[in-house]
Each structure stands twice: as C-alpha cells, then as structure tokens.
Amino acid sequence: MSKVYVAGVGMIPFLKPGANDPYTLMGAEATRRALGDAALDYAVVQQAYVGYVYGDSTAGQRALYPVGMTGIPVVNVNNNCSTGSTALYLARQAIESGAADCVLALGFEQMKPGALGTIFTDRPSPFEEFDAFADKLVDAPGVPLALRYFGGAGLSHMKKYGTSLETFAKIRSKASRHAKNNPLALFRKEVTPEDVMNDQVIWPGVMTRLMACPPTCGAAAAVLVSEQYALRHGLRTNVRIRAQSMTTDTPSSFEARDMMQLVGYDMAKAAARNVYESGGIGPDDVNVVELHDCFAHNELISYEALGLCPEGGAERFVVDGDNTYGGKYVTNPSGGLLSKGHPLGATGLAQCYELTRQLRGSAEATQVQNARIGLQHNLGLGGACVVTLYERAA
Numbered sequence: 376m377s378k379v380y381v382a383g384v385g386m387i388p389f390l391k392p393g394a395n396d397p398y399t400l401m402g403a404e405a406t407r408r409a410l411g412d413a414a415l416d417y418a419v420v421q422q423a424y425v426g427y428v429y430g431d432s433t434a435g436q437r438a439l440y441p442v443g444m445t446g447i448p449v450v451n452v453n454n455n456c457s458t459g460s461t462a463l464y465l466a467r468q469a470i471e472s473g474a475a476d477c478v479l480a481l482g483f484e485q486m487k488p489g490a491l492g493t494i495f496t497d498r499p500s501p502f503e504e505f506d507a508f509a510d511k512l513v514d515a516p517g518v519p520l521a522l523r524y525f526g527g528a529g530l531s532h533m534k535k536y537g538t539s540l541e542t543f544a545k546i547r548s549k550a551s552r553h554a555k556n557n558p559l560a561l562f563r564k565e566v567t568p569e570d571v572m573n574d575q576v577i578w579p580g581v582m583t584r585l586m587a588c589p590p591t592c593g594a595a596a597a598v599l600v601s602e603q604y605a606l607r608h609g610l611r612t613n614v615r616i617r618a619q620s621m622t623t624d625t626p627s628s629f630e631a632r633d634m635m636q637l638v639g640y641d642m643a644k645a646a647a648r649n650v651y652e653s654g655g656i657g658p659d660d661v662n663v664v665e666l667h668d669c670f671a672h673n674e675l676i677s678y679e680a681l682g683l684c685p686e687g688g689a690e691r692f693v694v695d696g697d698n699t700y701g702g703k704y705v706t707n708p709s710g711g712l713l714s715k716g717h718p719l720g721a722t723g724l725a726q727c728y729e730l731t732r733q734l735r736g737s738a739e740a741t742q743v744q745n746a747r748i749g750l751q752h753n754l755g756l757g758g759a760c761v762v763t764l765y766e767r768a769a
Contacts, residue, residue, distance in 0.1 A: 377601040379470045380768070381614040382477075383413025384728040386595040389561045389716035391488075395592035398430060398485040402438025405594035405721075406481055410442075413598040413610060417443035420598070421475040424450045424465045426458035426482040427720035429494070438483060438594075452720075455755030456669065457621075458482060459595065459723025464621050464761050466599050476604035480727075483594035484718035501757045504629065505637060512634050518578050522670075524756065526582045527634035529672025533581075536687045540580065542694070543671040544571035547585050547713055549699050550668065554710025556740035559725075561591055561716035586671040591716030595724035597731070614734045617748075618654035618764040620646040628758065635676055639754045643680035646762035647752070651682070654764045656748065658682035663733050663743045664704050665726035666752040668711040677752055678706075681762070700743070708733065708741040723753040723761065734767040 385408025387401055395401060402425070410417055420443075425435025435451040454461040459482030466480040493500060500506070506520060513527040532538050548568045554560040566585060574583040605612045622642045629637070651657055658681065666681065668674035675689045683704055684692040697703040709715045709729040712722060730749035732738040749765040 376471050377473060377603065379467050379599055379616045380602065380605050380612050381597055381616065381727065381731045382600045382605060382610045383409045383411070383415065383598040384596070384731045385409030385412055386559055386725055386728040387593055388559045389591045389593035389718060391561065392486050392590055392592055393488065395485065398427065398434065398483050399438050399441065401485070401592065401594035402481055402483040403441040405483065405596040406439060406442050406479065409479070409596035409598050415477070415598060418445055419477050420445070420447060420479045421477050422448045422466070422469055423479040423481065424452055424462040426452040426462035426723070427484055428453055428455060428458055429484060429486060429719070435481070438481065454759045455757050456667065456717070456719050457723060457753045457755030457759045457761050458720040460726070460751065460753035460761035460763065461621065461723070461759060463597060463723060463727055463763065464619055467616055467619055470599055470601050476601045478599050479596060480599065480724060481594070481596040482721040482724040484720040485592050486590045486718060488590060505756065508629055508637055509634070512632060512637070515578060522577060522582060522587060524634070524638050525670035525672050526578050528638045528676055529670070530581050531634045532672070532676055532689070536690065538675070538690045541568060541572065542690045543586050543675060544568040545693050546668070546671040546674050546698070547571045550707060550711045550713040552699070553708050553741065554714030557710050557715060560710040560714050561589060562710070562714045582670070582672070588669050588712040588717040591718045593716060593718040593721045593725070595721045595728050597724055597727050613768055614731050615766050615768040616763060617766045618650040619761070620649035620653070621759060621761045622646040624758045638673065638756060639758050639760050640676055640680050642758060642760035643677060643752060643754060643762065646760045647681045650762050650764045661704060661748045661750045662746045663708060663730065664706045664750045664752070665709060665711070665729050666706060667754040668707055668713050669717060671713060673754070674706070674711070681750065681752055705743040708738065708743055726751045726753060730765050734765055
C-alpha cells in the first residue's frame with residue numbers, strides 16, 4: 376500500500392454570494408494554484424475527483440476543462456458539507472490502491488444568499504427522517520432547519536453539562552481572532568464574546584447570528600501523489616496523509632433520541648477512533664486541528680467527539696484556552712467555517728490547504744509553532760463524516 380503525500384495545495388479567497396466569480400473560474404483557478412504549488416502540469420494528473428453540492432452533473436468537468444482536456448476520469452462528488460473531504464478520501468484511496476500515482480481533488484461552491492434550502496421538492500428528501508426526529512426532539516417553530524439541528528445539539532450539551540451560552544460566544548470570538556491573520560478568510564474583523572452575545576438573537580437562549588457560519592462561495596484543491604512518484608519526480612514529501620476514515624450514520628443517530636447524535640457526534644467519534652488506531656497515535660499527539668465549525672455549537676461538541684477533551688469537558692477546554700494559540704490544540708487557525716466561510720464543496724479541501732501549510736511551516740501569520748501532526752474533521756448531515764490525520768514527514 377503506497378504512502379500518500381500532499382504535493383500541492385491551492386485555494387482562492389472565500390467571498391459572499393454575488394461577489395464571486397462563477398464556479399467555472401473559481402474551480403479552474405484553485406486547480407491552477409494547486410498545480411503551481413506542486414510544480415506539476417495538469418497533463419500528468421491521472422484522475423480527478425471534484426466536489427460540489429449545488430450544481431448540475433458534470434460541473435466538475437466544466438470547471439477543469441479550461442485547465443486541460445486530457446481525457447482522464449473525472450468523478451463528480453456530492454456528500455453535503457463533507458463533499459470536499461470526500462473527494463480527498465477518494466483521491467487518497469486511488470493512490471493507496473495503486474490505481475494511480477498523481478490525483479487531483481477539487482472542491483468548489485457557488486452559493487446563493489440566505490439559509491440552505493431544498494432544491495428538489497418533487498421527491499423524498501434525504502432528510503425526511505432527520506427532520507421528523509428534530510421536530511420531536513426540539514420545540515423551535517420558525518427556526519430554520521440547519522439552525523435547529525446544530526442549535527439543538529448545543530442545547531442538548533447545555534442541558535447535559537450546564538454549558539453556558541457565553542462559551543459558544545467565546546468560540547466564535549476565537550475564530551475571529553484567528554481569521555484576522557488569514558487573507559483568504561471572508562470575515563477578518565475581530566469580535567469579542569460580548570459582541571457575539573449582543574448580536575441579533577435567532578434562537579433565544581441558544582444562538583445569536585454570529586454563532587452561525589455564513590453562506591460563502593469559493594474553491595480549493597489538492598494534488599496527491601504516491602511516494603514512488605514523488606521520489607521519481609523530485610516532488611515534496613514533507614506532508615503525508617497518515618490515516619483517514621469516512622463514517623456514515625448508525626442506528627444510534629436516531630435511537631439515542633439526542634440532537635448531538637442526530638448531527639453526527641457518533642460518526643465523528645468513530646472516524647476519529649479509526650484514524651487514531653490506524654495512525655498509531657492518540658489525540659495527545661495532535662498539534663493543530665481544522666474541524667467543522669458550521670456553528671459554534673458544533674465546534675464545541677466536536678472537541679469531545681474527536682477526543683480533544685473528555686465528554687462533558689468542552690466548556691472547561693474553552694475557558695482554559697486549550698483551543699487556541701498557547702493552549703493544547705490550536706483549533707481552526709484559518710478562522711474555521713465561522714470566519715473563513717463555508718462554501719460547502721470547498722470546505723474540506725480548504726481545511727487540507729491550511730493543515731498542509733501548517734505542517735510545512737509556511738502558514739505565515741497563522742502558523743502554529745512546531746506543528747507535526749494535524750487533524751481534519753469535515754461533517755455532512757444525512758450523513759457522512761471524514762476525519763484525516765496528516766503528519767510532517769522527513
């Protein structure tokens with residue numbers, strides 16, 4: 376089984392809907408940046424996996440054809456918010472299996488303003504059962520479903536462990552402190568916990584507007600290569616994907632009758648356990664984390680699911696500053712989805728971009744000192760969770 380290295384990464388600035396180029400230009404530009412970073416020509420890429428959520432079939436080909444029309448397999452990927460890392464997962468598998476030596480993973484999203492909505496209303500929704508359970512577990516009429524899901528998960532944690540609303544505000548404030556140093560982030564203005572608490576209330580006692588990530592447009596890409604290919608062509612071998620796991624829902628998502636489980640807590644816990652076991656390390660070995668903070672509430676419960684702190688210990692983890700520079704784990708140095716933005720198909724590859732630069736030591740103003748092991752967590756409801764473990768290699 377071949378070792379897999381990240382030879383190149385590329386990302387474009389994330390922007391509000393309407394301020395962006397069309398997906399064709401965004402995807403092509405992110406691809407060119409990743410190829411340039413790897414010092415490779417598109418002609419040597421043997422396969423491509425392209426992720427997006429809102430778009431017609433074969434939009435992946437449409438985004439790549441301006442870069443090159445070489446006849447390679449182009450696989451279009453849609454796994455909700457975990458789409459980008461699902462493309463990465465497939466690219467990694469292609470190399471590990473020996474099917475290819477140089478593979479591109481690309482993710483992009485061209486979004487509309489406002490809350491996410493259903494596109495196909497003439498057929499069963501993948502969320503039918505999830506929505507029914509959310510309605511039973513959460514009494515929040517008028518709250519949009521995505522907010523109800525993740526706000527409900529945060530509310531579950533508050534009821535179980537006495538977590539305060541101010542703790543979620545501290546997470547959002549931390550995201551802004553990190554994002555101010557990231558020129559590719561959407562929101563770079565620093566906000567205080569008080570600013571977050573005083574922002575527009577969208578669910579009394581549970582959430583303010585700043586605790587939710589914004590709809591965003593953008594693109595990011597990675598070029599993965601086998602060890603043999605890298606050595607043969609003199610490419611970088613300083614960042615390796617050491618382990619990776621994708622999980623989907625199990626009966627506990629519904630049987631637990633808990634909003635934390637409904638939004639993927641057990642999926643994340645299982646995926647993290649898999650990568651720690653296959654990678655031969657534990658969470659204490661991790662230095663830097665990019666996790667799926669679509670809402671401040673999901674960041675908090677993910678600390679526990681990923682084993683960064685004990686179950687019920689997330690509030691103490693935040694209060695002690697163990698989620699930022701100077702603490703135990705620097706979490707979302709990019710600013711995360713809350714401040715960097717969340718273009719659904721691109722998010723997982725933007726996380727890959729940040730962690731790759733962190734482990735190279737080239738992250739500039741967001742750099743985590745002596746970063747050796749990076750952990751990535753990317754979650755999509757409906758559901759799929761991808762956890763990836765990166766290491767700085769010799």
